[in-house]
Amino acid sequence: MGQQLINKEHITHKRSMKAFIRKHIGWLFIIVSVLAIGLFYFYPMIEAFLLSFQSGAGASLKYVGFDNWMRLFGDPSFLAALINTSIYLLVQVPVMIVLALIFSVLLNDPTLKFRGFFRTAIFLPCVTSLVAYSVIFKYLFGVDGIVNHFLLNVGAISESINFLADPIWAKIIIILAITWRWTGYNMIFYLSSLQNVDHSIYEAARIDGANAFQQFFQITIPLLKPIILFTSITSTIGTLQLFDEVMNITQGGPGNATLSISQYIYNLSFEYTPDFGYAATVSYVIVILIVFLSIIQFKVAGDKK
Amino acid sequence: MKKCKRIFIYTFLSIATIVSIFPFLWMISSMTNQSVDVTRGRLLPGTHLFENVKKLFETVDIVPALVNSGIIAVVTTFLTLFIASLAGYGFEIHRSKGKDIVFNIVLLTMMIPFAAIMVPLYRLFGGITDTMPFFGIDTLAAAILPTVTTAFFIFFFRQNTKMFSRDLIEAGRIDGLSEWGIFLRIYVPTMKTTYAAAAIIAFMNSWNNYLWPLVILQSPEKRTIPLLISNLGSSYSPDYGMIMTAIVIATLPTALVFFFMQKHFVAGMMGSVKG
Incomplete structure (x- = not known):
């Protein structure tokens, strides 16, 4: 009897685990893309925005406000x-x-x-x-x-x-x-x-x-x-x-x-x-x-x- | 009246055809002529093909350029297909509110011009050149990485996944396949034509890409084919016969793909709009 209960619990636990995985596994499929898009598109866009307020030759940049x-x-x-x-x-x-x-x-x-x-x-x-x-x-x-x-x-x-x-x-x-x-x-x-x-x-x-x-x-x-x-x-x-x-x-x-x-x-x-x-x-x-x-x-x- | 119209239509289309294919004919014919004949306006094929090919391979590093372009295009195509199809599958099959929001944000990047992110990307790769030389400036890896994940291909795979039957997924689950197994064993084989269409477009884009390689690849031995041709084209005393030979060789892979897989190519173009 007790044994059966544990089994049942185990099964429902396993089921909810499965449901949880099924619900959220989609994120695993898209994670690489999302990270890559973030790194190669959004980060550069933010960086470019910040750069637009800086000036200087090559790597020696300093903030110049709206000069650019x-x-x-x-x-x-x-x-x-x-x-x-x-x-x-x-x-x-x-x-x-x-x-x-x-x-x-x-x-x-x-x-x-x-x-x-x-x-x-x-x-x-x-x-x-x-x-x-x-x-x-x-x-x-x-x-x-x-x-x-x-x-x-x-x-x-x-x-x-x-x-x-x-x-x-x-x-x-x-x-x-x-x-x-x-x-x-x-x-x-x-x-x-x-x-x-x-x-x-x-x-x-x-x-x-x-x-x-x-x-x-x-x-x-x-x-x-x-x-x-x-x-x-x-x-x-x-x-x-x-x-x-x-x-x-x-x-x-x-x-x-x-x-x-x-x-x-x-x-x-x-x-x-x-x-x-x-x-x-x-x-x-x-x-x-x-x-x-x-x-x-x-x-x-x-x-x- | 009706006949007149017909004649007009055929004339119009014939002129369009001549305009479209003349540059190709001229390119192929010039490949067989001496430079001096090309500048004299010779249109007919000549007898100097072998000479031009020999000169090209002896005086220009076309082989390394072909190898570089080949490596970049093949690796880019594989990574693009893998990453974008995973995402397209994830966004469509495991759809949720949160993921739809993420998807729309990803789509926004289609509007970002490459010139706008080129400088920050260059600085990004410049920053890791010392710590990770394999991924730094002037490496094939740096030429590949930023071009792999694009909203276009994610969108493309998502659109095509709409036609993928969900019964197949249920069947896979009943058979005890994991979610990953369903993707790999059921989705990938079923979507073969979608992959083929995407592969053609990804390969052509990569093979022909110019601006990013121009920025990131600096040493002559890393040059890709478009960089080499651009370089030849800007010389002050161009050897026309030889340059045309180089252009024909550079165009050959995409032309072959075009002729033998035109259906897939068109399917690839259309796959981005339907749905």
Whole structure:
């Protein structure tokens, strides 16, 4: 009798133990990630915040209050980087998304021939590493690059254009390069979503007399809204972080005509006399911009619902 | 009218195709030409492929760079898959209020630009260089560690875990498997395609990563492929034929992955948005 009681107690104890483990073991699965995210993201963010109030060359840092933050407003290089990055953002992201949408709608037509070929070809640029395609674009648009040869041969120009030494052309080349690399990537997102759309919706619209443009704006765009929001946010974040292309195509030049914010942070930390404090301040500007723009994009997409 | 539209569409798509693949054709053709022919605008393939390859392997340390990139990419891919799938599984299967809050905090890091944490990370690794030289500045370990755990892959695995049947977990418990055993023996084999998709993206990201290796790897013998190509590309008198050969070699692994596993690759891209 006594023995039985102990056994019972033992069993319930074992059961509650098991329940306890089952309830909390989830934490063990996520603990490594949580610690790593803390160490490699949150700790640096806090450190960068503290650094933004310090100044000095290399490791000899001391607190200087808001000096770094005030310096931002009178720093022509920072201003140039901010304006360049805004231009990249305002021109490149919309152009790319519109192009990707057009491609995806055209390629979604089941009666189109060579769909697979077109799709793969337009998607192909995203196999290249950012550095590799940047170097290729630099050479394509070089003074004796193939683009100049082509333009000379067809008679469009009488002498080679030094694209990368011209402030406006250099920006255009950077925008062209990014668009080349990422349009197909974004197209795949739209195409995959379109494939889930029931074709009868379009048929019904056609019967109701809607033309191609009306179908595009009144059916396709609303259906793709969540994915367009997703791609515009990722593209915005990507463009705000632009580094590899600028570094390898123009190195920010001519002058500061193509300098991006990320490259300026890199230069402040590792190219010039290291000024980690000011670099951290500039980096917080990107953080603020990303948070701000993401909220706006969410709001814009949310309001139309 | 309808025919006109068709012709217009095909023309448009053909131009897009030419623009998309021309840089590749030019790169491959230039790989077989002498530098001077490339600057003269030669488009046709030449006969100097062997010469370019030989020059590349003799004058540039491409082999160590390939080895470094290979080690970094493979180790990063394995660690990423392991850590992120554990977390994705934990967050979804052992869901709780507390963990959902933690998950949302983790997601916030997607908005953190790398440039913002680069300097503190550099100082972090600089600080341990003396006490733990294996993990310090200019080591492959330092190039790997901060890139392994990303909110993207945790999110990716969590999204895909939503489709994992909970009956399998119950079955495992009845069979007497431990929670760890369920993950390892049931979850991992069932989610093979998710792992494949994640592996492709993790490998490509790591193989192509530029900024962090540029910051942390300083000695020439530690250079990765993107660092090497960037270096070649910025030389004042570039040997175009040789550089194009290097770029083709650097692009080969990701291009092969792309062609043979395009379905998984697309699945990987889409896995981050559905759900």
